[in-house]
Amino acid sequence: MKEALKHIVVAGGGVAGMEAAGALAEMGFRVTLVEKNNDPGGHLGRWHALFPDRRPADEVRHYLRKRIEHRNINVITGTTVEKIRHHGHEVAVDLSGGTEERADAVIMATGFDLFDARRKEEYGYGIYDNVITSAELEDLFNNGRIVKADGKEPARVGFIHCVGSRDEKVNNNHCSKVCCVTAVKQAIEVRKMIPSCEVFCFYMDMRMYGPYYEELYRESQEVHNVNFIRGKVSEASVNINNRLVIKVEDTLAGRPLKMELDLMVLMVGMEMSAPGAKCAAASGLPAGINRFLETADHHFGNNLSSMKGVFYAGTCTAPMNITDTISHARAAVEETVRYLNRR
Amino acid sequence: MNSELFIIPFNLGLYFILIYSVVRSTVWFRDLSRSDKLRLQRGFFGRPFMQSIREIFMESLLHRKIFRKNPVLGYMHMSLAFGWFLLIVFGTIEADFFGERHLNPPSHAIFFRWFNPGHGDTGFASVYNFWMDLLLAFILSGLLLAMIKRFIPGMMGMKKTTRHTWVDRLALISLWLIFPARLFAESFTCGANGSGSFLTGNLGATLASFLPAAQIAPWFWWLYSLALGTFFFLLPVSRYFHIPVELFLIFMRNSGITTGDRSSSYTEVQTHACSSCGVCISVCQMSYAAGIHNIQSAYFIKGLRNDRDISAITANCLMCGRCEEVCPVGIELGPMRLIERRQGERQDSIPGFLERYSLTRKRSTIERLPTQSYSYLEREDPARADVLFFAGCMTHLTPSVIAAMKKIMESAGVRYRFMDEKGGVCCGRPLMLAGRDREARELINHNSDIIWKSGAKILVTSCPICYKVFRESYYLEAQVMHHSEFMKNLIEEGSLRLGYLHRKVVYHDPCELGRGSGIYEDPRSVISYVAELQQATQEKNMSLCCGGSLGNLTLASGKRALIAADAAKILTQSSPDELITACPLCKKTFVQATDTKVSDIAELVAAALPEPARKARSRIRRMTARTLADG
Numbered sequence: 001m002k003e004a005l006k007h008i009v010v011a012g013g014g015v016a017g018m019e020a021a022g023a024l025a026e027m028g029f030r031v032t033l034v035e036k037n038n039d040p041g042g043h044l045g046r047w048h049a050l051f052p053d054r055r056p057a058d059e060v061r062h063y064l065r066k067r068i069e070h071r072n073i074n075v076i077t078g079t080t081v082e083k084i085r086h087h088g089h090e091v092a093v094d095l096s097g098g099t100e101e102r103a104d105a106v107i108m109a110t111g112f113d114l115f116d117a118r119r120k121e122e123y124g125y126g127i128y129d130n131v132i133t134s135a136e137l138e139d140l141f142n143n144g145r146i147v148k149a150d151g152k153e154p155a156r157v158g159f160i161h162c163v164g165s166r167d168e169k170v171n172n173n174h175c176s177k178v179c180c181v182t183a184v185k186q187a188i189e190v191r192k193m194i195p196s197c198e199v200f201c202f203y204m205d206m207r208m209y210g211p212y213y214e215e216l217y218r219e220s221q222e223v224h225n226v227n228f229i230r231g232k233v234s235e236a237s238v239n240i241n242n243r244l245v246i247k248v249e250d251t252l253a254g255r256p257l258k259m260e261l262d263l264m265v266l267m268v269g270m271e272m273s274a275p276g277a278k279c280a281a282a283s284g285l286p287a288g289i290n291r292f293l294e295t296a297d298h299h300f301g302n303n304l305s306s307m308k309g310v311f312y313a314g315t316c317t318a319p320m321n322i323t324d325t326i327s328h329a330r331a332a333v334e335e336t337v338r339y340l341n342r343r
Numbered sequence: 344m345n346s347e348l349f350i351i352p353f354n355l356g357l358y359f360i361l362i363y364s365v366v367r368s369t370v371w372f373r374d375l376s377r378s379d380k381l382r383l384q385r386g387f388f389g390r391p392f393m394q395s396i397r398e399i400f401m402e403s404l405l406h407r408k409i410f411r412k413n414p415v416l417g418y419m420h421m422s423l424a425f426g427w428f429l430l431i432v433f434g435t436i437e438a439d440f441f442g443e444r445h446l447n448p449p450s451h452a453i454f455f456r457w458f459n460p461g462h463g464d465t466g467f468a469s470v471y472n473f474w475m476d477l478l479l480a481f482i483l484s485g486l487l488l489a490m491i492k493r494f495i496p497g498m499m500g501m502k503k504t505t506r507h508t509w510v511d512r513l514a515l516i517s518l519w520l521i522f523p524a525r526l527f528a529e530s531f532t533c534g535a536n537g538s539g540s541f542l543t544g545n546l547g548a549t550l551a552s553f554l555p556a557a558q559i560a561p562w563f564w565w566l567y568s569l570a571l572g573t574f575f576f577l578l579p580v581s582r583y584f585h586i587p588v589e590l591f592l593i594f595m596r597n598s599g600i601t602t603g604d605r606s607s608s609y610t611e612v613q614t615h616a617c618s619s620c621g622v623c624i625s626v627c628q629m630s631y632a633a634g635i636h637n638i639q640s641a642y643f644i645k646g647l648r649n650d651r652d653i654s655a656i657t658a659n660c661l662m663c664g665r666c667e668e669v670c671p672v673g674i675e676l677g678p679m680r681l682i683e684r685r686q687g688e689r690q691d692s693i694p695g696f697l698e699r700y701s702l703t704r705k706r707s708t709i710e711r712l713p714t715q716s717y718s719y720l721e722r723e724d725p726a727r728a729d730v731l732f733f734a735g736c737m738t739h740l741t742p743s744v745i746a747a748m749k750k751i752m753e754s755a756g757v758r759y760r761f762m763d764e765k766g767g768v769c770c771g772r773p774l775m776l777a778g779r780d781r782e783a784r785e786l787i788n789h790n791s792d793i794i795w796k797s798g799a800k801i802l803v804t805s806c807p808i809c810y811k812v813f814r815e816s817y818y819l820e821a822q823v824m825h826h827s828e829f830m831k832n833l834i835e836e837g838s839l840r841l842g843y844l845h846r847k848v849v850y851h852d853p854c855e856l857g858r859g860s861g862i863y864e865d866p867r868s869v870i871s872y873v874a875e876l877q878q879a880t881q882e883k884n885m886s887l888c889c890g891g892s893l894g895n896l897t898l899a900s901g902k903r904a905l906i907a908a909d910a911a912k913i914l915t916q917s918s919p920d921e922l923i924t925a926c927p928l929c930k931k932t933f934v935q936a937t938d939t940k941v942s943d944i945a946e947l948v949a950a951a952l953p954e955p956a957r958k959a960r961s962r963i964r965r966m967t968a969r970t971l972a973d974g
Binding site for chain 2: 236
């Protein structure tokens, strides 16, 4: 009789979790994929199109969905991993609802939470009608129309970079990496959907770190006439016509600026996911000063945790884009397999 | 008999300290400003004198405040201070009454047993003896506690105790030796002569049964006198100088002298009146929540006393005022720190011993040069209004508070003008907290001009930081009101119709509003109209700082987050539905620190307004007119 398959629990069914589960199943392992929502897919589920080439997010969603359609994968939805602990040679995983899974290894792929823009009250999210987050703008893209609260099309849209990123006042010193290029992508999309609409981006630095990002940034200015103003918005208010009024310092021109906007988009950053942080704290997995999980080594142990048999994949360790997340998940799978073979 | 040599150290010490005290007080008095001199003179011959005597008795002898904080610590201080005081008083009476002649020199009372070894066998004298032994036992019990406290501070409810210099240690040792030396000196003398009461008599008899008591006794009398003499000589250069200086401080304070905004004899007196007890360290959130242990008021004062460069200590403080609330000596620690913040750059000067303890030495003042000018601000000609609303910079960062205030004032039919709706000029308080008074004055003048020109009768602000500076540093005709006071008036005069929110809330006193301005009850009564108010474990004058304070420009955000998390945890112990504050900065800070909903008091009131807002304008206008007439 065939030896029983080795079993791996993957905590989190986003991009990293789905890729890791698929890769492991393909290699002949039994995988339990635990997802907190009712459907796997993570934040990607909400996205309309992806940078840098604006390919439809559906293509990547489709790839990942296929990836986990495998007889070795059991998907448990509506459930979170509460705690990971050692139990003899195995790892015991406590799930919400009181059940327990025994596994040979665990991959943490709990991902990130979007920064709650209410914590930057000065931008008026949740207070003024026409302040939305970058994720909500994707919802509008999916609906096929960009409209203000009153149902009309905006004549001027402003993108506010670094909301909850690189901001000491909300205790987030880290850069979320993907928001700059997301803003450029979204700015182009707005310009294409409403050609008469003016678009302004208010940034601290433009961090175009990936392939074709810089090209996209250039295209946004040369082809789509997106305006970039270097300076952080200090506060927003509403005038008598219910238009937003923002105060910002144009740090290149060296002068304060006031501008009226119809729609303000907050480029919300990434934070360690709350259920992931809870699980890590309960399991004794250390977090770094940015509250993401601390890996064993920045360079050659970036998928390793401090606990035997527990590996990290994706944005639970740091902000990263989808390309890097998939690579990171595959690397986690490799580390896991190496660990299981050595045991 | 009077020519015993061992009394010399004591006598030298005593006359030294007496002369020193007189000279020192004279120098301090001479350096007082003219008006403060007058205050002190009037105080000396008036009611403040009796108040001071009473306060000295209650605080310097009985140590009532310390008693309230911790009974064991209070007992320790009381037994040493009050016990010693009684021992001197009754010792003097004893020497006068039972001695060979009346009006003895002090040494005769202190060393009474040596001069009258066989005294006190019968009748009244034995009763008196018993009383003197009882006093000595009382002091010794306190001394025992003091020794325990030195090694286990936690026993007295102290989290930390201050670090001592070697002079302090020497003084401490001599102080600790005084009473055990007296006990053994008296016991050996009593043992040799078969006299003494329950303590000295019994101990003496026991010791004499196996030791040559008569030969040993003089050694202990020498030790007793030396300990006293050493203590008196070290007094002016050690922390124990606070004992005589505190008496001087009490007289000054009761005569109406306050710290003011520049250094003076009074700041010198306060500097020396600090006992380094460390009570301020225990309550400091920077210490127990953020792990910063070297900036507390006790260390700040110590740096002042030793003329060190303490600019880093001075700057690194939340200015929340909790230490001032608990200071048993009543030193005005906030104003003292502000004075120091106004100083310019200084070098760490370590003066020589003589220079350091010179009678005329004062902390030098270094003029800080103005760094910027706001002369570019343009004068404004505002429209006239009865009620001016000034949101302030911080409220502009919390637009929901502005929205709530607009809704409330509209609903109450208040005709107001929003002074800084399109952006205004800072109230000046942050600059003052940074020690930049001159720059702050420019902003104050600018805003005052607008307020005067508007002809406003009421100036409402939703920021306690602005509120404090408007009240204290502006010269205005308008009545300055915090929005919680204003809302309370609107509710009481019937202008605001409010529903009841079925929510349990806890209220956080902002530092600048509570301790800073003494407003504790108005916000509470406003909240009680619309919701169920729960008590917090640390509230009112001992409320916690949220950690966001503008008073500290050097504290790292991570440390602030620790303070905020600790404060939020304590405030939400009773799991309220909502954490209410009355300061936009506290709100912004707490939002980062807790999952509980955080709201400003104006948002809570606005939520209780019926929808849609009723506008019974004519009736309300009448009401507001009445408020204005009253105001």
